[in-house]
Amino acid sequence: MDLLSSLRGDAADRPESVRVGEERLSRGELLAAAGAVARRIAGAPAVAVYASPSLATVVGVVGGLLAGVPVVPIAPDSGASELAHVLTDSGAAVLLAGAREAATLGAPWTECGVQLLPVAVSERGEVPSGPVPAEDATALILYTSGTTGVPKGVPVTGRAITADLDALAEAWAWTEQDTLVHGLPLFHVHGLVLGVLGALRTGSRLVHTVRPTPEAYAKAAGSLYFGVPTVWSRVAADAPSAKALSGARLLVSGSAALPAPVFTRLHELTGHRPAERYGMTETLITVAARAHDPARRPGVVGRPLAGIETRLVDGAGAAVAWDGASVGSLQLCGPTVFEGYLRRPDATAAAFTEDGWFRTGDMAVLEPDGTHRIVGRASTDLIKSGGYRIGAGEVENALLAHPAVREAAVVGAPDEDLGQRIVAYVVAEDVTERELIDLVARELSAHKRPRSVVFLDALPRNAMGKVRKDRLG
Missing domain, CATH: 3.30.300.30 (ANL, C-terminal domain)
Structure with missing residues (x-):
């Protein structure tokens, strides 16, 4: 079943299906609100979403998916030059923002010729009944961090998102019985693809805390928690909040390596060994520790997800041994990997090997059973x-x-x-x-x-x- 079929398939009310801060919508209300957005943006070449931590962002993104319009999440703190680049490069003709935020936004949005459309979470409309967009059509255009130049656009298809979320649901035993809690930004893979679309696809309840504070995580009483090392470090330093997470089923950490002392402290306070995972904007999540593995260790991101293949090579391209000690460059292939950067054939050619494997730029060590440990970026680590x-x-x-x-x-x-x-x-x-x-x-x-x-x-x-x-x- 494709991503959009999953979103459309259950319009029945489920109270508080999605909650962001104090705002909440049932699944039926979310789909109706997104349906109203979808009808307003139908036919646009791409739609930018001012991705603040708000229910309006969730409605805007889902509306774009329902309309079959590529969604371009925009970081609220984007600088003027970066913002102008992303809007121009992506071809976005429309900007969606929460009603209150839209009232304060001006240049450089308007200077880029983008039409500003406020998202009213209370508005309702019919979910489009037309053909479901093709699975290989672009669903999202995500932008890299730009640490080595201007941000590059990464088109992500519905097929890739579906493959990734289904594989993660299997790896983490993620079901509609879960309550997912996180406070991560809604313009990245972790917070948006996993943290919003993952909840919608599995049917789990979503609680977004707006800010990922230890107190907010403790208060949410979830079964599944997402965080990055900075978040988990702060949780580990707040013993009462950390202990409140002992009733959860799984704590997940990603986006960077979780320091061993933080892993140990979380285990002491919560009884949980966090599950680490590995991924990139270009590949989504490709390697993850499993929920059923009680021997999770700090710095170990687990094994490849279903359909993903990985390999290690040295500087000459020769295979590096899976011996738990030898460091090599990590390459991978599979259904979640993108096909190429937007309007950047030179960067695309450099990113793939002659036989079609993606060069992650990361260094890793593999154990004989295929367990991965990421050493860091080849360029800096x-x-x-x-x-x-x-x-x-x-x-x-x-x-x-x-x-x-x-x-x-x-x-x-x-x-x-x-x-x-x-x-x-x-x-x-x-x-x-x-x-x-x-x-x-x-x-x-x-x-x-x-x-x-x-x-x-x-x-x-x-x-x-x-x-x-x-x-x-």
Whole structure:
């Protein structure tokens, strides 16, 4: 069954099917509100959605899907130049925003020739009865973070979304009996595709907390929780809120590696071992720990989802052993992988191998049973120092094991002698540089120790909590 058939298939009222903050709609009300939007935007080449954490965003996105119009989620904090690029590049002719937000939006929206349409959550309309859009038609146009240039458009088909959500439902035993809770941004794969469309497809109840605070997570009383490491770190630091999650069925972490100390603390307070998963805008979620695996470990993202194949290669393209130690470049293929960047044939060609596998740009270690451990980005997290290949993640976890260290990021800096020297950026109090260097040398090995430690008040992060290592140094 395709994605839209699932959305259309159950219009019967289910009280509080979707709740965002204090706003709530039954499934029937959501479909009727989205139906009203769908009729207003029918025939548009693409529709942008001002993706604030609001019920209007959910209604706007579902309305676009029902109308068969590609939906372009826009981060509310987008700068003027990035916003103009995304609107122009995607070809969006319409911008949907909540009624109150629409009243305050002006340039550069209007300067890009975009028609602004307010979304009234209370409006009702018939769900379009025309043909269901083809499964291989573009459902969403998501944009990469732009850390290595202007953001690139990633067309995502309904078929890819359906394949991904069904595979995740199987991996996490996700059913209509669940109540999903999260407070993640609604313009990324994690918060929107998994966190909204996943709930609609499985039929589970959705509670979006607007902000992912420990108190809001505890109050929501869900069975399934989504978060990123920053969220889980804050939950782990709030013992009463963390203990309130002990009645949940599964805690899921993604978008970046969950630090081992946070994993351990959550297990101590909630009784749960978080399930980590791996994915990208271009591939959706491709590897995930299973709900039925009680031996989940920190830093381990599990095995490929149904239909996904992965492989590790070295710099020359030769296979890297699945021995639990050798680091290689992760490549993958399967039904969730996109076909190419929007209007960027050069970037598309560079992203795929000659035999059609997608180059993730991430480094990983595979165990003999196919379990994956992501080391980090090849461009920033694989450090070549003194002839050794060192994953930044293991050094970061060693630093985070010190009770005085709250945050840590490790990068490789150019060095005439070593090639690259390890530099650690930490948020910590009452600990010296020498103590931290010695800790890593003792816990890992001497060649993995930082050559210098820089103390910061906070690490630079993006909206999903990923550290912006390009801003360090």
